Amino acid sequence: MTPDDLDDDIFKGGMSVFLKDAKTADGRSGILIDEDGIIAAIGFKSDRKPENEADIVVEASDMIAVPGFVNTHTHAAMSLLRGYADDMHLQEWLSEKIWPLEAHLVADDVYWGTKLACMEMIRSGTVAFNDMYFFMESAAKAVDETGMKAVLSHGFIDFGDAEKREKEIRATESLVSHIKSLNNPRIKAAVGPHAPYTVSKDALKWCAGFAEEEEILLHIHLSETEQEVKDCIEANKMRPSKLLDECGCLSERTVAAHCCWLNGEECELLGKRGVSVSHNPASNMKLAVNRAMPYKELRNSGANVTLGTDGCSSNNNLDILEEVKFAALLQKFYWNSDTILPAGEALEMITSSGAKALGFGSGKIEEGQYADIVLLDRKTPCMTPLYNPVSNIIYSAGANAVNTVICNGRILMADGYIPGEEETLRKASEIAGNLVSRSEK
Numbered sequence: 001m002t003p004d005d006l007d008d009d010i011f012k013g014g015m016s017v018f019l020k021d022a023k024t025a026d027g028r029s030g031i032l033i034d035e036d037g038i039i040a041a042i043g044f045k046s047d048r049k050p051e052n053e054a055d056i057v058v059e060a061s062d063m064i065a066v067p068g069f070v071n072t073h074t075h076a077a078m079s080l081l082r083g084y085a086d087d088m089h090l091q092e093w094l095s096e097k098i099w100p101l102e103a104h105l106v107a108d109d110v111y112w113g114t115k116l117a118c119m120e121m122i123r124s125g126t127v128a129f130n131d132m133y134f135f136m137e138s139a140a141k142a143v144d145e146t147g148m149k150a151v152l153s154h155g156f157i158d159f160g161d162a163e164k165r166e167k168e169i170r171a172t173e174s175l176v177s178h179i180k181s182l183n184n185p186r187i188k189a190a191v192g193p194h195a196p197y198t199v200s201k202d203a204l205k206w207c208a209g210f211a212e213e214e215e216i217l218l219h220i221h222l223s224e225t226e227q228e229v230k231d232c233i234e235a236n237k238m239r240p241s242k243l244l245d246e247c248g249c250l251s252e253r254t255v256a257a258h259c260c261w262l263n264g265e266e267c268e269l270l271g272k273r274g275v276s277v278s279h280n281p282a283s284n285m286k287l288a289v290n291r292a293m294p295y296k297e298l299r300n301s302g303a304n305v306t307l308g309t310d311g312c313s314s315n316n317n318l319d320i321l322e323e324v325k326f327a328a329l330l331q332k333f334y335w336n337s338d339t340i341l342p343a344g345e346a347l348e349m350i351t352s353s354g355a356k357a358l359g360f361g362s363g364k365i366e367e368g369q370y371a372d373i374v375l376l377d378r379k380t381p382c383m384t385p386l387y388n389p390v391s392n393i394i395y396s397a398g399a400n401a402v403n404t405v406i407c408n409g410r411i412l413m414a415d416g417y418i419p420g421e422e423e424t425l426r427k428a429s430e431i432a433g434n435l436v437s438r439s440e441k
C-alpha cells in the first residue's frame with residue numbers, strides 16, 4: 001500500500017479489516033477485525049483466505065502487530081505551547097509563563113491544539129490518552145473526529161477561593177454531562193482536580209464524591225516536586241498522598257501523575273487503594289524535579305504503574321515510544337540498577353497497564369477485544385535485526401517505525417498517512433501565533 005493507492009474510504013470505520021500476514025508477538029500471522037471493530041480471529045493457515053471476507057485488506061507481511069499504546073497523563077492542547085517557555089524552574093514556569101498565557105485560551109484553540117496533539121500521538125502509535133485541560137467540550141470534538149479514545153477532565157483549580165470553587169464545580173458538572181450525552185464509547189469524562197497545592201480540601205472532597213457518584217476517573221498531579229511536599233506538610237501536617245486519602249481521592253478510579261517524591265508509606269497506600277500512577281520521565285527530567293518515581297516500590301505495593309508524556313510545554317512532544325525509552329533509562333540511572341524496569345514491563349506500562357488505568361479493555365491483541373493495533377514496520381533500520389521485538393520496541397524503535405494505527409477497528413493512519421493532518425498543522429500554527437499575540441497585547 002502506498003499513500004497514492006489509499007482510498008479515503010478506508011479511514012471511515014465500520015468496515016471489516018484483514019491485516020494480512022501481520023505477525024503478533026506470539027508468532028501468529030494475520031488478524032481479522034469485524035465491522036464492529038472487534039478482533040474476530042488471529043492466526044491463519046494458508047488454506048483459509050479471509051481476504052475474500054474482509055472489506056479492507058492491508059498487506060502486512062513486513063509488519064509486527066502490537067497493542068495500541070496508551071498515554072495516561074497529558075494536556076493535549078498544550079501542543080500549542082510547544083517551545084513557548086523552556087529551561088525554567090517549575091513554579092515560575094507555571095505561574096509566570098504558562099498560566100498567564102492559558103488565561104487567553106478560547107475554545108477554538110483547544111480544538112485545534114487537541115487535533116494537533118492527536119496527530120502527533122497517532123504517529124507514535126498512541127490510541128488512547130488521559131487529558132486534563134480547559135474547554136474540554138472542544139477537546140471531545142477533536143478526539144471524536146480523529147477516532148482516538150480519551151478520558152477528558154476539566155483542570156479544576158480553586159486556590160482556596162470559594163467563588164472559584166463554585167465556578168470549577170459548575171465547569172466539571174457541565175463537562176461530565178456533555179460527555180455522557182455524547183454517548184460515545186471512545187470518549188469518557190473524568191474529574192480533574194489539578195493538584196493538592198492548587199485545590200482546597202473542600203474541593204478535593206467534592207471531586208472525590210462526584211467521581212464516585214458518576215463512576216468516573218479522578219485525574220490529579222501528585223508530588224511532582226519536593227517543595228510541594230514540604231508545603232503540604234507545613235499546611236496540613238501530613239504528606240500529599242495522605243491528604244488525598246483523607247479527602248477520599250485515592251481509589252481504583254484514580255490516576256495520579258508524576259508521583260516522584262513519595263516515601264515508602266505513600267507507595268504502600270497507593271498500592272492498597274489500587275491507584276494508577278502515571279510516570280512522566282521526560283517532563284520530570286526537563287523540569288529537574290530531582291527524583292524519579294519510585295517504580296519498584298510502587299509496583300511491589302500493587303499500584304498500577306503506567307506512562308504519560310505530560311504536556312508539550314514540558315516534554316516537548318507526545319511521542320510515547322521516546323517516553324518509554326526514557327522511562328526505562330531514567331529508572332536504571334536514578335536508582336542505579338541495571339535490571340529495574342526491563343523491556344517487558346516497560347511495554348506493559350504503555351499497553352495493558354495503561355488500558356486498565358483508563359478502562360479501555362485489556363490493552364492486548366486478543367479475540368473479542370476492540371482492535372487497538374499498531375503495525376510496526378520491521379523493514380526500518382531501527383527495527384533491524386529483530387532478535388527480540390520487545391527489546392526493539394522499547395529501546396530502538398522510533399515513531400518512524402509506526403506504519404499503521406487502528407483504534408476500535410478504525411484505521412487512523414495507514415502507511416504513514418493520516419487524513420486531515422495537513423489542515424491541522426496549518427490551523428494549529430496559525431492559532432498558536434494568534435494566542436501568543438493576544439496574550440502580549
Ligand SMILES: C[C@H]1O[C@@H](n2cnc3c(N)ncnc32)[C@H](O)[C@@H]1O
Binds near residue numbers: 155221224283311
Ligand atoms: C491543567 C493544568 O495543568 C498545568 N500543567 C501542565 N504541566 C504541568 C506540570 N508539569 N505540573 C503541574 N501542572 C502542569 C497546565 O498548564 C494547566 O494549567
Ligand SMILES: [Zn+2]
Binds near residue numbers: 073310
Ligand atoms: Zn501534567
